Amino acid sequence: MKPGKLLPYIALIIGAVVMLFPFIWMLSTSLKAPMDIFNLNIIPESATLANYIEVLQESMFIRWFLNSVIIAVITTVSVIFFDTLVGYIIAKFTFFGRKFLFIVILSTLMVPVEMLIIPWYMMSSELGWTNTYWGILFPGLMTGFGVFLMKQFMEQIPEDLLNAARIDGMNEFSIFFKIAVPQVWPAISALGIFSFLSNWNAFLWPLIVTESSSLRTLPVGLSYFSSGEAESQWHLIMTGATISVIPLILVFILLQRHIIKGIVLTGMK
Incomplete structure (x- = not known):
């Protein structure tokens, strides 16, 4: 693709990342243990579903x-x-x-x-x-x-x-x-x-x-x-x-x- 046509796609991708980041962080935090929620890792070191079980039960x-x-x-x-x-x-x-x-x-x-x-x-x-x-x-x-x-x-x-x-x-x-x-x-x-x-x-x-x-x-x-x-x-x-x-x-x-x-x-x- 020519650079002129590529720039709009780059801008849209950046905008999508900015818009989706809060949702990704929310999902990541929901899979973390209570002592790990303030870690800056987007991918949990030890993902768990215990939070979902506790919320539902x-x-x-x-x-x-x-x-x-x-x-x-x-x-x-x-x-x-x-x-x-x-x-x-x-x-x-x-x-x-x-x-x-x-x-x-x-x-x-x-x-x-x-x-x-x-x-x-x-x-x-x-x-x-x-x-x-x-x-x-x-x-x-x-x-x-x-x-x-x-x-x-x-x-x-x-x-x-x-x-x-x-x-x-x-x-x-x-x-x-x-x-x-x-x-x-x-x-x-x-x-x-x-x-x-x-x-x-x-x-x-x-x-x-x-x-x-x-x-x-x-x-x-x-x-x-x-x-x-x-x-x-x-x-x-x-x-x-x-x-x-x-x-x-x-x-x-x-x-x-x-x-x-x-x-x-x-x-x-």
Whole structure:
């Protein structure tokens, strides 16, 4: 290869190494004995799985993992359905106050999550949602970003295609599910990944709204390994983080083709 073509590949390789190094160090630390975790060796001198056995058997890690899976999956499905439906309605239907409604939805993106914590908690406390799955779930069931994203994609669907379906006798829900949704599947996949990642990694709200150990999510549970309960056992923290990142990698591998396609389509008319 010519030097001019080789330089971009070198830059990409260097960038990949920089991005992957924290994950490699995390995996390496999870395989080290407690007395070796501060050694600078990337490859452990005596690799062991004892940390994984201790995390899985001596803590409620499996329960925390299942809690995170339940919450992430339910919120992702809800976001995909409701955000796609609202985006379709705003993009393809004409009704009074449509633009105002869209502006109101967009305005929610300017409100920091930290400002919503107190209203969320007061509402949860009054309705008895604290220390429940529903209390963790409800803030993430619908997002303004998802509505905005799906509206932009829905606008690209030709009106003639939808009108032809109406002439053939299809009702609006059938048109939405059978005509509109397949046309914007790349955007739905990207939205699903964004939603799954954000809810899987959510820490502040689950920490505030839950009290019992059995309702902790993974980020909240892992934080207790660095508190008085586990005396900052870094080998356990790295082990739990290594296990918790596996579902994210699997989701991205399964849907990365749709993400790339969605990014490409955003620049097309």
